[in-house]
Amino acid sequence: MNNPLLNISKLSVAFKTTAQHYTQVVHEISFALHAGEKLALVGESGSGKSVTALSVLQLHDRQQVVFPSGKIEFAGQDLLQLKPAQLRRIRGKEIAIIFQEPMTSLNPVYPIGTQLIEPLMLHEGLSKASARYRMLELLERTGIQEPQQRFNSYPHMLSGGQRQRVMIAMALACRPKLLIADEPTTALDVTIQLQIIELLENMQKEFGMAILLITHDLNMVKRFAERICVMQQGYLVESAPVETLFKRPEHPYTQHLLNSQPQRLQTDYDYSTVSSPLLEAEQIRCYFPIKQGFLIKQTIGQIKAVDSVKLHIYPGETVGIVGESGSGKTTLGLCLLRLQSCTGTIQFAGKRLDKLKARQLRPLRRHFQVVFQDPYSSLSPRLTVEQIIGEGLAIHYPELNRDERRERIIKILTEVGLQEEMLWRYPHEFSGGQRQRIAIARVVILEPQLILLDEPTSALDVSVQKQVLELLSHLQRQHHISYLFISHDLKVIRSISHRIIVMRHGQFIEQGKTEELFNYPQHPYTQTLLQASLFTDN
Template sequence: MNVFPLLTIERLSLTFTHQQTTVVQNVSFDIHTGEKMALVGESGSGKSVTAMSILRLLDKEQVRYPTGKINFQGKDLLKFSDAQMRQIRGKEIAMIFQEPMTALNPVYPIGQQLVEPLLIHQRIKKADAKRRMLELLELTGITEPHRCFNAYPHQLSGGQRQRVMIAMALSCQPKLLIADEPTTALDVTIQLQIIELLNNMQKTFGMAVLLITHDLNMVKRFADRICVMQTGKLVEQASTADLFERPQHEYTQHLLNSQPENLQAPYDYINRSEPLLDCEAISCHFFLNKTGFFSPRQKFIAVDNVDLHLYPGETLGIVGESGSGKTTLGLCMLRLQTAEGQIKFNKQRLDTLSQQKLRPLRQHFQVVFQDPYSSLSPRMTVEQIIGEGLEIHSPQLDRQQRREKVIAVLEEVGLSKEMLWRYPHEFSGGQRQRIAIARVIILEPRLVLLDEPTSALDVSVQKQVLTLLSDLQKKHNISYLFISHDLKVIRAMAHRVIVMKQGRFVEQGKTETLFNNPQHPYTQLLLQASL
């Protein structure tokens, strides 16, 4: 490691002019050549805007830097002109963004976007640029580089798109790579592959890497050194080993203690009653779009002949990667998706009921969705959102009675009655998820489908929401069907676990038994990737 830092940020402060608030305050840190450093913190801590400031990607009309310097190889990037910064971006400093689908242009083939940095910065022939990028695609683990080169972004999986972004970032062999939440939207096994890929690429090219994330598990696997940010301030920095073993700042300690564990509601397997939900031979398939005019329509089997039983007061976790069929299975069991097979709820057949006859029963089985912002109507107040179900299922209540019940359930989920007249955009992610939970709990359901309910939340907020769900289960004896690819969350919440792969159950059992002694190779792979 060189004595002189590759990048030095000195007392950097950043203010958005329209808000008149300082979002980054006197932040200072160094990155040396070949070093892997992580900048961690929760949403709103200022880590991403700090990283984007290095490349001057923020709108200069909307942002001011009251104090500070960003010295790269001894030169202050804040004093660079736009033309000078264009020579830095991609060539000297490259960036991998959080969501590759939005970072890649959907109307151009992958190859056209890949060769662009080489054509701009190295002025080489298109044929040479294509050959170079095909080599990089192969180096990043793309199995069919020629097909990928000619494909459009939507034709690739999430993991493949992220590998394309890494290949593009490495095309000009930058001295510094900034990776902003590069694995947030990916499954645990793909996350592990991307981290291993970044490690290998860092060693191959000898570059420095600045990793922006709130995933402490990933940081522990990857980084040499960690800087912790809270509300725009750098509160602690240390080597990875020291920070995990001896955190000094109370916020760092709070983050490390926010990992979910032992939140299961008590459950008596010996004296349990009949299943609340009893499903046999459930299958679901979709027809894919035709590849040609005369070609037959292909059938995709999402759920393949599975049986499932869920008991009163029990949490059943369903885990698997994207595309394994776990969400489709959940929707099938609640008759939100057409399926074959027998579905009994509280000994009553649901699969034979018409939608009209099924409607009165729906208050007994409800859903909490993954993204609380998109699942709440932006045009409705909190009172209208939570009380909407009562208008349908409890028409005998007048307006005042409904309001009283809404206030009571708001307080039950940790919110106040002053929030009744506010709209979803006025709340944080954790508060929005509490509103979504309140909307469900007010109907006093016996079964709740939780579809990745905490994946969009920071670790500390995640633990708060999981604790709330556990408390509600203890109080109301609710059964949870908990769908997730986060095995730590499942281990903390579930009494039993089912592992799904390609529409089938590959393993199931009591949570601790399955986690301590996994039998199927796929389960072992999932657990290894999540350690």
């Protein structure tokens, strides 16, 4: 076999913690990538995969990072020995990178066209007109509609999928030999994810590039990559062709990752045992006005975020709502809990919520609670765990004294898998999975009848995601709680839901029992979602 295009040999990476001390985060890893090959580097958060990828182009702060050992050889030369000026000639031209979040990678104050032509003018010396012509052609090939109009748009004027396509076009501008894609689809809807993966495949075949894919999505790896390297806590624990690794994983951590995919946690719900729904809503509408004008704003249209939907949830039932970003899932959930103004009738446990004023509604709020997508932003950084979990108790159970409140807090902490000594710690001292357990404990302690779960596992690693889903299923059986579970991840929805509703453009387009909907989808949009979410090797 020919010499590898990229050869990483016994690479170690350490970050500076104090003036004299460094913490090593990557430990003597070695792997090679050949021209035209697709290699995936996988692992959970903190495994060191992104640190390794950024080390290739030395995009770390040089004052904060050292390389205690190893080489990073690209086309025969050690990148770690190059001077900054030599590295700049390689970045973008020979090796390009696509980052996880395009909105933070693109400069918000410049039109995308200005940013797109920069690498061509810098590395190939093209004139502005020539660079513009080539980038318009490349934008069109990456699937951007009306590229001439988009050329002058600012990043915030594009959708997430469009921004990622712009990043791909920018990365491919100089036809690099190696493309590093760092979680390129994490923030995108499933249908857009599939489009981006297919686009990368087509571009890779056309340009003959090697691709180093950084991801924690094993489903994507199986669809896209040829070889896979698994990282855990800075060590490379296993490397093999994709087909071999998925069939015969050798390392316990790889086996653990493969076994962490969501499994069906629910049995069929017996609807014959219930007489009436816990929550019943009809003709729910939530329209947002579109206004235009500089001094006097005039309404020129409406966005129908939720458009005349009807919904019911039974006691102890989990209803999953799926759909892409902008379909109205979260808006509907907030409307049902009277956290967003809307029209229509909402009946909860025999009471008309839509008729109640804010003061009348407040005592009832302990019966319907919310767990948000990002536990870090939903937990106050200034409060301890005891204060966060006990806050609701102080409001809704004022008759409890301090000792009684603490006793309940310790009981619920144990129930969600945390320890009593964590009471006095703050949110930043916990992992993402632990923070989500705290957020769940905060609502379950109030003994609610219904919990709205808005993408509660999307920010978590696969193994932590599985733990949280199992915890939610356990709590539901123990406390007979109803869940309204919102997600765009169909594997998660299938794991936890008794019944599923598919939303698009503010309307319900299909609903049914979970396995029936997955096995026999009726609507073309549902079929497209399922195909995109569960894609495997063709």
